[in-house]
Amino acid sequence: MQPVRRASLISQVTEQLRDEIRSGTWPVGTRIPTEPELTELTGTGRNTVREAVQALVHAGMLERRQGSGTYVVALTDLGGTLGNYFAGAHERDVLELRRALDITAATLAAARRTDDDVAELTRLLTVRAATWEGHDTTAAAVADAALHRAIVAASHNAVYLEFYDSLLPVIESTIHQHIDATGEGFHSRHQNLVTAVIAGDTRAASDAARDLFEGLVADFG
Structure with a gap:
């Protein structure tokens, strides 16, 4: 993953996370990196990462599990x-x-x-x-x-x-x-x-x- 340098950070980070899921880097059933880790990987702020992750939660690709982390539950929005x-x-x-x-x-x-x-x-x-x-x-x-x-x-x-x-x-x-x-x-x-x-x-x-x-x-x- 490359640091994001352009505008619309949330949408760009969302797409980066989506690409990681689609490519199989994070297979279905696995836990994605933590927010601090994603912040470092993308070169963006924690709030940006949180919003991007939440967008994919709403899309049904990720699922937050209390006390455990955020997991991949689907490869696409569909x-x-x-x-x-x-x-x-x-x-x-x-x-x-x-x-x-x-x-x-x-x-x-x-x-x-x-x-x-x-x-x-x-x-x-x-x-x-x-x-x-x-x-x-x-x-x-x-x-x-x-x-x-x-x-x-x-x-x-x-x-x-x-x-x-x-x-x-x-x-x-x-x-x-x-x-x-x-x-x-x-x-x-x-x-x-x-x-x-x-x-x-x-x-x-x-x-x-x-x-x-x-x-x-x-x-x-």
């Missing part, structure tokens, strides 16, 4: 708008939408995954298992969502990933609620899904994703 809509949606409706998205994404991922995708999926599956052993339901929900997002990322469809990212906060929330209510992790089904994607078996990946979500939807009666 993603933020969709995220706000999904936040009020019925859990079963979101789960049924996820089923359609994840089955297609798993099929595409099996056909398109790269060596980097394979390494990331393997890592995240291990992380997911470790969080369950620690009995931290919040961490388990985040790890579960991260694994599913990585499968979508492995589809190498940018539009799919953008849409999925707009769902990510509500996905984490519904996963957390499901874990608290049932304690069910469907570990073998997640293993089967990742194994099929890594193997490049599109039919098996589709079947594994469908099997996983049939179990999840069944829990909603």
Whole structure:
């Protein structure tokens, strides 16, 4: 990021922050630098930075979390708008939408995954298992969502990933609620899904994703 020297500082800093989010420097789910850090990075005053951050909060791209910081929740204004809509949606409706998205994404991922995708999926599956052993339901929900997002990322469809990212906060929330209510992790089904994607078996990946979500939807009666 370069220091801002021209007029309209707030709009310029807002656009700089937006660019950092769009470029993936600050991925969805991560915390952005603090106001003092952003002040130093942009070469502007703290009030200017605060207003720029607030503009992106209003746009739905950032979310302030009391005592924790400010987090990226969407890559675009549209993603933020969709995220706000999904936040009020019925859990079963979101789960049924996820089923359609994840089955297609798993099929595409099996056909398109790269060596980097394979390494990331393997890592995240291990992380997911470790969080369950620690009995931290919040961490388990985040790890579960991260694994599913990585499968979508492995589809190498940018539009799919953008849409999925707009769902990510509500996905984490519904996963957390499901874990608290049932304690069910469907570990073998997640293993089967990742194994099929890594193997490049599109039919098996589709079947594994469908099997996983049939179990999840069944829990909603």
